[in-house]
Amino acid sequence: MANFSTNEFRSGLKVMLDGDPCSILENEFVKPGKGQAFNRVRLRNLKTGRVWERTFKSGETLEGADVVDRSMEYLYSDGEFWYFMEPDTFEQHQADAKAMGDSYLWVKEQDSCEVTLYNGTPLSVAPANFVELEIVETDPGLKGDTAQGGSKPARLSTGAVVKVPLFITTGEVVRVDTRTGEYQNRASKS
Amino acid sequence: MADSPWEPGTSVRLLRARAALLAAIRRFFASRGVLEVETPLLCRRGITDPAIEPLMVTGGASIGAQPRYLQTSPEYAMKRLLAAGSGPIYQLARAFRDGEAGRRHNPEFSLLEWYRPGMDHHQLMAEVAELVCHCLGSRPWQAFSYREVFLQSVAIDPFTASTAALREIARDRFDLGALEGGRDLWLDVLLSHAVEPWLGSRGLCFVYDYPASQAALARTALRDGIEVAERFELYVDGVELANGYHELTDPAEQRRRFERDNQVRQRRGAAPRPIDERLLAALAVGLPDCAGVALGVDRLLMLASGESDIRRVLGFAWDRC
Numbered sequence: 001m002a003n004f005s006t007n008e009f010r011s012g013l014k015v016m017l018d019g020d021p022c023s024i025l026e027n028e029f030v031k032p033g034k035g036q037a038f039n040r041v042r043l044r045n046l047k048t049g050r051v052w053e054r055t056f057k058s059g060e061t062l063e064g065a066d067v068v069d070r071s072m073e074y075l076y077s078d079g080e081f082w083y084f085m086e087p088d089t090f091e092q093h094q095a096d097a098k099a100m101g102d103s104y105l106w107v108k109e110q111d112s113c114e115v116t117l118y119n120g121t122p123l124s125v126a127p128a129n130f131v132e133l134e135i136v137e138t139d140p141g142l143k144g145d146t147a148q149g150g151s152k153p154a155r156l157s158t159g160a161v162v163k164v165p166l167f168i169t170t171g172e173v174v175r176v177d178t179r180t181g182e183y184q185n186r187a188s189k190s
Numbered sequence: 191m192a193d194s195p196w197e198p199g200t201s202v203r204l205l206r207a208r209a210a211l212l213a214a215i216r217r218f219f220a221s222r223g224v225l226e227v228e229t230p231l232l233c234r235r236g237i238t239d240p241a242i243e244p245l246m247v248t249g250g251a252s253i254g255a256q257p258r259y260l261q262t263s264p265e266y267a268m269k270r271l272l273a274a275g276s277g278p279i280y281q282l283a284r285a286f287r288d289g290e291a292g293r294r295h296n297p298e299f300s301l302l303e304w305y306r307p308g309m310d311h312h313q314l315m316a317e318v319a320e321l322v323c324h325c326l327g328s329r330p331w332q333a334f335s336y337r338e339v340f341l342q343s344v345a346i347d348p349f350t351a352s353t354a355a356l357r358e359i360a361r362d363r364f365d366l367g368a369l370e371g372g373r374d375l376w377l378d379v380l381l382s383h384a385v386e387p388w389l390g391s392r393g394l395c396f397v398y399d400y401p402a403s404q405a406a407l408a409r410t411a412l413r414d415g416i417e418v419a420e421r422f423e424l425y426v427d428g429v430e431l432a433n434g435y436h437e438l439t440d441p442a443e444q445r446r447r448f449e450r451d452n453q454v455r456q457r458r459g460a461a462p463r464p465i466d467e468r469l470l471a472a473l474a475v476g477l478p479d480c481a482g483v484a485l486g487v488d489r490l491l492m493l494a495s496g497e498s499d500i501r502r503v504l505g506f507a508w509d510r511c
Contacts, residue, residue: 007289018367029292032386033423033433034406035378036241036371037290054365055379058289 001064006039006056014046014067017054021046021065021118029058046116046123065118072115074107082107084115084122095122103127105160106178127178132187133157134173138164151183198505207495208503211325211487212282215302218324224278224304229267231284232258235466237266238451239406240458243288245297260286263484264303265407266469269437272305272480273472280304282487293499294429297508300487307478311408311420311436314481315396318424318432321485322394326426326494331394336418339397343388344380348401349416356380374403390428398422407444408435424485426493434483441473 004015009027016022022043031037037058044051046067056062072084072093081094082104093115099122106127107113114126138154151163154174162176164183175184219226236244236259246257261267264283271279285301306314312333319331340348346359356376360366364383369375389395398421402410405419412418420436438444445465452462491503501507 007291027292029290029295030382030386031241031290031295032378032382033430034239034241034404035381036375038379038382040383052365054367055369055383056367057369057371 001066003061003063005061006041006058009039009041014065015043015062016065017043017045017052017062020048021067021123022052023067025051031058046118066120067116067118067123069114069116071112074109074111074113076109077104082125084113084125093117093122095125099123100125103178105156105158106131106133106176108133108158129177129179130175130184131178132173132175133160135164135168135170138168138170140169195510199501199507199510200503200505204491204495204497204503205505208491211491211494214325215282215321215487218321219280219304222278224280224306225276227268227271227276227279227281229261229264229271229281229283231261231286233261233267233466234258235266235464235468237262238448238455238463238465240451240454240460245286245288262287263301265482265484266466268303268305268482269469269477270472272307273475273477278304278306291508293501294489294492296488296500296504298511299500302485302487302490303482305437305480305482307480309481311398311422311434311481314434314436314483315398315422315424318434318483318485319394319396322424322426322431322490325490329394331396332392333396333398333422335399335413336397336401337399339385339389340380343385346380348377348380349418374401377401377404386425386428386430389425392425393427395425396422397425405438405447406435407438407447409438422483429489429493430486431489431493432483432485434481436481437477437479439473439477439479441470444473445470 004013009024011024011026013024014021015024022045024041024043026042028040030040039056039058040053041056042051042053070086072086075083075085081096082100084093084095103125111131112128115122116124133156135154136157139152151165153161154164154168155161162181162183164174168174173187175187177184232247242262244262245260247253247260248257263285264281268279268281281303283301283303284298286298288297290297315333323329337347337349340346344359346355353373353376360376360379399413399418400421402417402419405421408419408421410417410419422434423430424432448465455462488500488503492500495503497503
């Protein structure tokens with residue numbers, strides 16, 4: 001991979017730091033008067049998710065990280081791995097539980113996901129911001145209550161539990177924001 | 191910020207604010223009898239400063255085999271005017287520094303530089319405060335020695351602490367990875383990472399009497415048995431705005447510093463730079479006792495308009511040119 005100097009650091013650039021792939025969040029050039037110039041760089045460690053603030057001498061370089069984001073179709077899980085396919089090459093990739101994280105709660109077969117590959121292997125998987133999933137278990141619906149009222153827990157086909165309005169019944173398909181885990185609205189039945 | 195590549199990064203409101211600021215600066219100096227001057231942007235000789243990189247013009251029939259340096263500040267040429275008897279002078283100039291880009295830096299920027307024969311750095315600090323209040327509105331100001339700001343913000347004496355102690359306190363507080371360097375590097379880390387944020391809540395503040403190793407073109411003097419540089423920096427709400435000197439007038443000492451700069455450059459693996467003999471010749475004829483200061487006009491406009499990114503106050507920042 002190419003090396004990048006602190007002058008080239010931009011948010012989104014992927015570099016290697018202390019052996020881990022990182023994404024640059026922010027790069028601030030600081031120079032005290034006539035003194036030495038530094039770059040204070042905020043980076044996210046893509047393996048651990050931890051955010052670092054590291055100071056470099058201006059002009060120092062870091063090796064680029066072989067990290068790419070690809071949109072892929074989720075195929076199935078065998079219980080140990082989750083399998084994804086690149087839609088143009090049909091190449092398949094297996095993501096382990098660490099890469100999958102909590103994303104398994106939101107994906108059903110044939111959904112499109114953003115898979116981050118590091119050296120060709122899935123490092124993380126992000127579901128679409130909005131997914132439509134079927135409710136497999138919830139308390140019986142309350143007829144006539146279509147607007148106001150409280151909410152109740154509902155279990156989705158993927159295992160995730162979300163709060164839904166009282167009028168929603170088992171078997172219905174709902175739209176959920178995966179970033180917040182919040183119910184958005186009823187979707188048409190699939 | 192604008193999206194099309196042709197568009198300026200600033201607004202008409204900020205263009206007007208810049209024009210008003212430049213007019214206010216000129217009024218300030220006119221009322222004090224300070225002469226406006228202009229000096230060349232392209233000079234045969236640049237600076238030797240190890241921490242400042244110039245841009246050079248290397249092509250063109252007038253350039254020939256010798257490149258010309260785009261000035262990093264108009265200091266040398268203005269000192270040649272002072273030695274020729276100009277009296278007090280100021281200049282609103284463009285300056286260029288390679289590799290300096292960020293929220294408060296642009297490789298091409300506007301600099302206000304002025305020189306006051308007969309003043310020392312303390313008298314000039316008072317005038318800088320008056321100019322800033324003239325431009326930004328009246329506000330209180332204070333001055334701390336370099337030693338005081340370190341003692342108060344990081345509880346370490348920058349003059350008597352060992353280099354190892356400075357390194358340890360910097361490493362303890364900040365993630366510095368493999369960063370290594372000499373005493374001045376650790377002082378600069380602490381100044382930029384700890385002292386400047388401390389100054390951020392203190393309005394208009396001068397810091398004066400820097401370590402002698404950072405004297406650049408300032409005189410040095412003994413304070414409590416410690417050699418210090420008669421130099422100051424101005425911070426307004428934590429933004430570094432100006433750098434001033436009680437100017438060194440001794441040509442032999444100035445030559446030693448230029449040579450020392452080049453030794454530092456070579457130790458760091460950088461090429462030495464030719465020394466400006468015309469400046470040294472002017473010092474030999476006699477630079478009047480004076481103090482001088484350079485003030486960042488774009489940053490002053492940032493403070494006047496409440497903008498936090500220099501690209502917002504420049505018509506066309508570096509990547510928009």
